[in-house]
Amino acid sequence: MIKEVTITGGTHGNELIGIYLVKSWLKEPKAIQRSNFKTSCYLLNKKAIKECRRYIDRDLNRCFNTKILSSQSELYEENLAKEIDELLGKKGSDNPKSDFIVDLHTTTANMGLSIVVSNENQLTWEVISYIKDKVPELNVYMWRGDEEDSFVDSIAPNGFAIEVGAIPQGVLRSDLYQKTEQIVYHLLDFIEIYNSDKSYSLRDVEYFEHVMLVNYPKDKDGDIEAMVHEDRQDRDFELISTGEPLFRRFDGEIISYEGEDLYTLFINEAAYYEKGFAMTLARKKIKKI
Amino acid sequence: MIKEVTITGGTHGNELIGIYLVKSWLKEPKAIQRSNFKTSCYLLNKKAIKECRRYIDRDLNRCFNTKILSSQSELYEENLAKEIDELLGKKGSDNPKSDFIVDLHTTTANMGLSIVVSNENQLTWEVISYIKDKVPELNVYMWRGDEEDSFVDSIAPNGFAIEVGAIPQGVLRSDLYQKTEQIVYHLLDFIEIYNSDKSYSLRDVEYFEHVMLVNYPKDKDGDIEAMVHEDRQDRDFELISTGEPLFRRFDGEIISYEGEDLYTLFINEAAYYEKGFAMTLARKKIKKI
Numbered sequence: 001m002i003k004e005v006t007i008t009g010g011t012h013g014n015e016l017i018g019i020y021l022v023k024s025w026l027k028e029p030k031a032i033q034r035s036n037f038k039t040s041c042y043l044l045n046k047k048a049i050k051e052c053r054r055y056i057d058r059d060l061n062r063c064f065n066t067k068i069l070s071s072q073s074e075l076y077e078e079n080l081a082k083e084i085d086e087l088l089g090k091k092g093s094d095n096p097k098s099d100f101i102v103d104l105h106t107t108t109a110n111m112g113l114s115i116v117v118s119n120e121n122q123l124t125w126e127v128i129s130y131i132k133d134k135v136p137e138l139n140v141y142m143w144r145g146d147e148e149d150s151f152v153d154s155i156a157p158n159g160f161a162i163e164v165g166a167i168p169q170g171v172l173r174s175d176l177y178q179k180t181e182q183i184v185y186h187l188l189d190f191i192e193i194y195n196s197d198k199s200y201s202l203r204d205v206e207y208f209e210h211v212m213l214v215n216y217p218k219d220k221d222g223d224i225e226a227m228v229h230e231d232r233q234d235r236d237f238e239l240i241s242t243g244e245p246l247f248r249r250f251d252g253e254i255i256s257y258e259g260e261d262l263y264t265l266f267i268n269e270a271a272y273y274e275k276g277f278a279m280t281l282a283r284k285k286i287k288k289i
Numbered sequence: 290m291i292k293e294v295t296i297t298g299g300t301h302g303n304e305l306i307g308i309y310l311v312k313s314w315l316k317e318p319k320a321i322q323r324s325n326f327k328t329s330c331y332l333l334n335k336k337a338i339k340e341c342r343r344y345i346d347r348d349l350n351r352c353f354n355t356k357i358l359s360s361q362s363e364l365y366e367e368n369l370a371k372e373i374d375e376l377l378g379k380k381g382s383d384n385p386k387s388d389f390i391v392d393l394h395t396t397t398a399n400m401g402l403s404i405v406v407s408n409e410n411q412l413t414w415e416v417i418s419y420i421k422d423k424v425p426e427l428n429v430y431m432w433r434g435d436e437e438d439s440f441v442d443s444i445a446p447n448g449f450a451i452e453v454g455a456i457p458q459g460v461l462r463s464d465l466y467q468k469t470e471q472i473v474y475h476l477l478d479f480i481e482i483y484n485s486d487k488s489y490s491l492r493d494v495e496y497f498e499h500v501m502l503v504n505y506p507k508d509k510d511g512d513i514e515a516m517v518h519e520d521r522q523d524r525d526f527e528l529i530s531t532g533e534p535l536f537r538r539f540d541g542e543i544i545s546y547e548g549e550d551l552y553t554l555f556i557n558e559a560a561y562y563e564k565g566f567a568m569t570l571a572r573k574k575i576k577k578i
Contacts, residue, residue, distance in 0.1 A: 168458060170562060174537045227309070227466065251317070
């Protein structure tokens with residue numbers, strides 16, 4: 001039995017779709033209310049939202065690991081993470097405040113409608129299966145992050161992030177706003193079925209399992225020396241094979257991919273420049289439900 | 290006779306194409322050297338570039354009006370503008386350091402390859418005509434800015450900004466990088482012809498003349514109440530007529546356009562949210578050359 005589902009927006013202060021969806025639900029909560037559980041929603045990083053920046057001191061969505069949650073810190077987001085863990089967790093608790101966290105994100109990569117999941121629980125995957133049945137274009141990426149086990153949804157027993165793109169930081173797109181909204185409604189609809197006596201049947205889920213990050217080539221000063229090759233740009237969830245163009249150096253030279261056939265994801269995400277990677281690589285798999 | 294052409298990048302610290310083009314020319318200046326004039330290039334807002342932000346205290350590309358250039362200030366960009374005016378101007382001087390400034394920008398709006406020009410000088414428009422002949426997809430927008438006469442290129446007798454998009458802030462795209470590079474090379478090629486004894490002939494130029502800004506609807510707290518309607522998104526340089534959808538409110542309601550038939554430009558540019566406008570409107574005209 002699920003008692004509380006939590007929708008979080010503004011984990012990154014410049015990803016406007018989640019921020020404005022949460023603002024609209026805080027004003028008019030009817031659309032997210034269901035008959036047999038409570039739905040709560042929160043704007044998480046209000047200071048970053050105000051400045052329309054991803055974060056103030058460090059990426060909030062990399063702060064929810066047990067080390068940070070149990071240490072003293074002077075960084076704004078590390079302390080904020082502890083407050084959020086008190087409010088919605090605590091992480092690993094047998095009696096958490098929230099049973100399911102869905103965290104709303106956008107990306108500058110052409111990820112379409114995606115779920116980024118690091119949770120192995122049955123219910124989480126049943127929710128994903130249900131949504132994918134309603135929204136066949138949805139892609140599912142099993143990724144624990146570039147810093148493991150640190151996402152905000154990791155403080156509840158179940159959850160994931162919704163990632164939609166391509167959309168610039170600091171921008172709304174009405175089409176992706178409405179599609180994100182619909183995914184959330186499907187999620188809530190399924191939890192209502194799950195909590196009821198109704199029977200349901202679900203299909204196995206095709207998903208992409210994280211393999212590795214692909215770093216930008218850098219010069220001796222640590223600045224990037226190349227950009228994503230124009231033939232790879234926007235080809236998220238597509239295969240790449242040895243010999244295909246990967247980067248173009250600023251002097252024009254092409255750097256080709258070398259490695260096994262894998263799928264390219266999060267290609268050219270703005271926030272990953274400072275982390276140093278240009279895309280991630282993943283393998284297609286099937287999750288038995 | 291043109292003695293010096295100046296290419297500026299990083300006027301906005303999160304518009305990476307101009308920044309990395311200038312970095313690459315600072316390393317390898319051969320590509321921008323021509324036989325009969327000097328080409329210089331500069332990164333303008335190094336502090337904002339380092340933080341990958343548009344600006345630190347205020348938009349540098351709104352600081353080059355005579356009022357700011359002649360006043361005391363504590364704002365970083367207002368003082369930087371004065372330094373740049375010393376380096377490349379002075380504005381209005383009979384003997385300016387630079388004769389032509391081309392300032393490299395990107396936009397999250399779907400502006401394709403565009404020139405934003407606020408200069409009426411014959412040479413500026415001859416350059417535009419020459420480039421448009423080489424790059425027919427180029428659009429020309431005659432706009433003096435939301436704050437008049439304040440662009441960096443206004444401190445030289447001739448010049449304009451190149452605006453390419455759609456591209457998120459903080460992101461490179463190889464396709465648009467190469468196209469921006471080509472536009473700059475055409476510019477330099479024409480100045481070389483202009484300075485020589487060669488004769489040339491040019492065509493009249495179709496351009497878009499600024500009419501007005503379109504503001505976002507706002508609530509009593511000053512927050513936006515609507516986003517660009519999904520049918521208007523990405524339709525830069527297209528006509529809008531009375532009755533066509535303009536905005537979608539967060540509650541779903543549609544706000545339609547009312548007014549004369551005009552062209553929509555700079556639709557959904559990230560940097561214009563804080564300025565409060567969602568797009569600009571323009572009229573198509575012909576410039577006699």
